[in-house]
Amino acid sequence: xxxxxxxxxxxxxxxxxxxxxxxxxxxxxxxxxxxxxxxxxxxxxxxxxxxxxxxxxxxxxxxxxxxxxxxxxxxxxxxxxxxxxxxxxxxxxxxxxxxxxxxxxxxxxxxxxxxxxxxxxxxxxxxxxxxxxxxxxxxxxxxxxxxxxxxxxxxxxxxxxxxxxxxxxxxxxxxxxxxxxxxxxxxxxxxxxxxxxxxxxxxxxxxxxxxxxxxxxxxxxxxxxxxxxxxxxxxxxxxxxxxxxxxxxxxxxxxxxxxxxxxxxxxxxxxxxxxxxxxxxxxxxxxxxxxxxxxxxxxxxxxxxxxxxxxxxxxxxxxxxxxxxxxxxxxxxxxxxxxxxxxxxxxxxxxx
Amino acid sequence: xxxxxxxxxxxxxxxxxxxxxxxxxxxxxxxxxxxxxxxxxxxxxxxxxxxxxxxxxxxxxxxxxxxxxxxxxxxxxxxxxxxxxxxxxxxxxxxxxxxxxxxxxxxxxxxxxxxxxxxxxxxxxxxxxxxxxxxxxxxxxxxxxxxxxxxxxxxxxxxxxxxxxxxxxxxxxxxxxxxxxxxxxxxxxxxxxxxxxxxxxxxxxxxxxxxxxxxxxxxxxxxxxxxxxxxxxxxxxxxxxxxxxxxxxxxxxxxxxxxxxxxxxxxxxxxxxxxxxxxxxxxxxxxxxxxxxxxxxxxxxxxxxxxxxxxxxxxxxxxx
Numbered sequence: 001x002x003x004x005x006x007x008x009x010x011x012x013x014x015x016x017x018x019x020x021x022x023x024x025x026x027x028x029x030x031x032x033x034x035x036x037x038x039x040x041x042x043x044x045x046x047x048x049x050x051x052x053x054x055x056x057x058x059x060x061x062x063x064x065x066x067x068x069x070x071x072x073x074x075x076x077x078x079x080x081x082x083x084x085x086x087x088x089x090x091x092x093x094x095x096x097x098x099x100x101x102x103x104x105x106x107x108x109x110x111x112x113x114x115x116x117x118x119x120x121x122x123x124x125x126x127x128x129x130x131x132x133x134x135x136x137x138x139x140x141x142x143x144x145x146x147x148x149x150x151x152x153x154x155x156x157x158x159x160x161x162x163x164x165x166x167x168x169x170x171x172x173x174x175x176x177x178x179x180x181x182x183x184x185x186x187x188x189x190x191x192x193x194x195x196x197x198x199x200x201x202x203x204x205x206x207x208x209x210x211x212x213x214x215x216x217x218x219x220x221x222x223x224x225x226x227x228x229x230x231x232x233x234x235x236x237x238x239x240x241x242x243x244x245x246x247x248x249x250x251x252x253x254x255x256x257x258x259x260x261x262x263x264x265x266x267x268x269x270x271x272x273x274x275x276x277x278x279x280x281x282x283x284x285x286x287x288x289x290x291x292x293x294x295x296x297x298x299x300x301x302x303x304x305x306x307x308x309x310x311x312x313x314x315x316x317x318x319x320x321x322x323x324x325x326x327x328x329x330x331x332x333x334x335x336x337x338x339x340x341x342x343x344x345x346x347x348x349x350x351x352x
Numbered sequence: 353x354x355x356x357x358x359x360x361x362x363x364x365x366x367x368x369x370x371x372x373x374x375x376x377x378x379x380x381x382x383x384x385x386x387x388x389x390x391x392x393x394x395x396x397x398x399x400x401x402x403x404x405x406x407x408x409x410x411x412x413x414x415x416x417x418x419x420x421x422x423x424x425x426x427x428x429x430x431x432x433x434x435x436x437x438x439x440x441x442x443x444x445x446x447x448x449x450x451x452x453x454x455x456x457x458x459x460x461x462x463x464x465x466x467x468x469x470x471x472x473x474x475x476x477x478x479x480x481x482x483x484x485x486x487x488x489x490x491x492x493x494x495x496x497x498x499x500x501x502x503x504x505x506x507x508x509x510x511x512x513x514x515x516x517x518x519x520x521x522x523x524x525x526x527x528x529x530x531x532x533x534x535x536x537x538x539x540x541x542x543x544x545x546x547x548x549x550x551x552x553x554x555x556x557x558x559x560x561x562x563x564x565x566x567x568x569x570x571x572x573x574x575x576x577x578x579x580x581x582x583x584x585x586x587x588x589x590x591x592x593x594x595x596x597x598x599x600x601x602x603x604x605x606x607x608x609x610x611x612x613x614x615x616x617x618x619x620x621x622x623x624x625x626x627x628x629x630x631x632x633x634x635x636x637x638x639x640x641x642x643x644x645x646x647x648x649x650x651x652x653x654x655x656x657x658x659x660x661x662x663x664x665x666x667x668x669x670x671x672x
Contacts, residue, residue, distance in 0.1 A: 031663045052555055073377035074398035079504030131551055133492060136513065139557060158378045160417040160442075169421070169440040173546040177520050183493055183513075210417055210543070211443065227560045231584065233568035240572035244579030251586035255593075264595045266601030273605030277612030284616035291634065295627055306633065313637040325646040344562035 056088040063084065064100040066153045069093070071346050078154055097153035102217055105168055108143030118345075123229065132176045134184035139230075142179060142187070143222040144196070146203065148214050163212040167203070172218075173342030192221050197223045221294070369404035379416050383448050384410045387574075396447055413448045417543055418458070420465050426553060427474050430481045433556055438549040439527070441465065443542050451539030462540060469545060472531045476523055483512070485550060489519040519632050520547065 015322065026305050049123045061067045061081045068078050069086060072092050086092035108130030110122040132139050148167060150156045154161055179187050200219040207214045295326060298305045376382045381396040388409050395401055396415070397481050403410065420441040426435050443465065444453045455461040477485065493513050518526075528545040552560055624631040644650070651658070 019634045050509075070377075070378060072400040073375040073380070075378045083368075097637050120654050131557075132552065133482075134406035135483075135491065137375060137486065137560070139552070139560055159417060161414060162419050165419055166417075166442065169419070169546070172439070176547070176549065177488055180520065181491055183489045212404045212417070214506070226564065227561055228413045228566065229559075233565040233572075236572045237568050237575065238443075240579075244575045244582070248586065249581035251583040255586055255590035258590060259593055260598070262597045266597045269598075269601040269605045270608065271453045273608040277615075280609075280612040284619040288619050291631065292441075292451075292623055292626070294634065295630060297540065298627075298630055302552070309634070309637055313640050317417040317640050320645060321647045322645045325648065325650040326438050327650055327652050333455075335360055335521050 018208075043215040055087055055143040056064070059084055059086060059094045061096065064098050065096045066158055067101045068095045068097065068153050070095070073248065075154060075158065076337055095153075095157060097150055097156060099150050099153055102147050102149055103164075104145050105148045105171065106143075106145055106169075107171065110140070129172065132179050134179055134187055135181055136183050138184035139227045140179060140184055140187055141223070141227050142175065142223050143224070144171075144175060144199075145220045145222060147220070149217055150213055152213035155211055157213075160210050160212040163207075163210070163214055166210060167207065167214055169204055170206045172197070174199050174206070177202070189228070192224060196221050234338035361574055365586060372402055374401055374403060374410045375399070376412070378411045381415050381445075381448055382413070383411045383452055385411050385452075390449055390452060392429055411448075411452055413445045413451060414458070415444070416443050417444050420462065420469070421548075422466065422469060422473070425470060425474065427477045428484065429477060430479060433482055434553045435477070435482065435485075436549070436551050436553055437473060437477055437547060439469060440546050440548040441469055441531075441542060442544040443540050445539060446541035447539035449537075449539065450537065454465070454538045457539075461538065461540060465540070469527070469531050472527050473545075473547075473621060476527055476530070480518070480523060482517050483514075484516045485523060485547070487516040487519055489516070491515045491519065493537055523547075579614075580587050 025107045060083050061079055063081045065081065066078050067084070069076055069084075071091060073086070076092075086094060108126050110126070111123050113121040116122075127141070128141050131139055132142060134140050146167065160166060173196075180197050182195070194217045200216055203219065205218060210314050225231060269309065361481065374382070376398045378398045380398070382401070383390050383394060384403050385394050386404070390411075390588055391408070421439070421444055422439040424436050424438045426434055427437050443461075445461075455464055465583055467482055528542055531545060532542045551557070
């Protein structure tokens, strides 16, 4: 966790101090043994050492970091952001840990860069990471993200080697357990939130068991889909579900169209019948009233009225009738009385 | 000459000090080895320590929990399906002295761990059905309730949705305890063994995918059939309702008409009953007036109408 600058200094220090042969840990100044003109060279070397010492006895801790300070390999303290002093010459060494920053690990996909305006993802998949078995032994492709923070830098550095790799392994294991404990259809639909909560808690438990100072902030499921080969079939199910709704809707629509119309038609039929009824009754009333009044008249002078009515009727009828034959009692055939039509044709022929 | 002597002595002293001082890091513990033989106690406190120069060597061992990552291995389960199993484990050096004697260093330990854990995993996986490995103790899927709730679940014959007898955590526990049995003599403590990944081998995976596809397709077919069924049902209901409505209306109309006809008949009857003979005459005359051009009328020569055509003499009236 030391900065490149520190590392450079350390390297510089080792080269200078050990004069070759000694390891880094052997520390301790091992000054060169010049038997030539000591004066100026000695002063020069001393000056250089002094200069380097003054540069390497301070270190800066950024706001999002904490520093773990070791003296001869043993941790003596952790320091907060700011400018701090340490003993130079490799006695004190500083490791900086980004404790405030929320870090993340991605499973099943990788973010390429987040620069510019939108995030780009790497195009290749990581099926090894994301393909897993559900409880009904179907295959599911789950992509997720684990966000975490290094809560305790001391534990993070010294309780476990490669705690972040452990976080990765545990995440995969726990996610597979959670998915394997549910039905594939649940994982794809309703159980997402539940799974991310359970997985977060279980990862956190494991981290606490290892006591590695990692605090899991959140686990977010990303794409949870059936494997690529099966996806068209899943889409087909969705389409057929839509189709089912469409068919039902169309039938309902037809019913909604026709039933009110039929009701209207029925009302028309009834209203018409009512009209007929009114008409019929009125007619009856009218006719009977007329009959009654004629009857009253008739009763006053029955014979005359009878004859009058008879003659009036014939008067009215005869002009309209096509032909009238008068038949003499005992004669064989009918005698045409009027043959207007034939006469007319004869006249017409003569004119021509 | 004297000053160079001092320099040489100083240099020698420095060399001596640098050879007798060593640093133990926070993450380490150390054992001193003299001519290949461990001497003294375990040095587990970090910081500066002394040793005999030149003849003693420092062997450092990590104090932290160390990762072990197994190779992906292809194992048949109890149900004879081949699965790819990837296990991961965590361990620590619990007894550096024994560790040094038995495996020497981490690399040596890793090869031993490979052998032990791999074989334990194989033993346990191949003696267990896949469901047991995938599911856990807290499996709560109830197969019976499922069919009622989920419209999309197709009951499968090949997979029982029963609760596992052991479950994943228990199997991992078994792996841990079985592998741990051999660990103390290596000076190693196994902290955790976990199944990191488990999946079908490629050929089986393709089969499973084909099965999933046909499963989905049968669900899709069912949806379509349901749509058709519901649609026919609605249309049938509609047709029934239409018939009900129209027949009901026809019935009502006929009833109304019938009542009206009856009423009219009653009225006519009442009025015309006053003089039936006259009504017949009256009505007959009225019906004559409907005759038109297409009618040929045949009248007897002695008909009432022609009575006065022959003579205007008074005759007794009324002889029809």
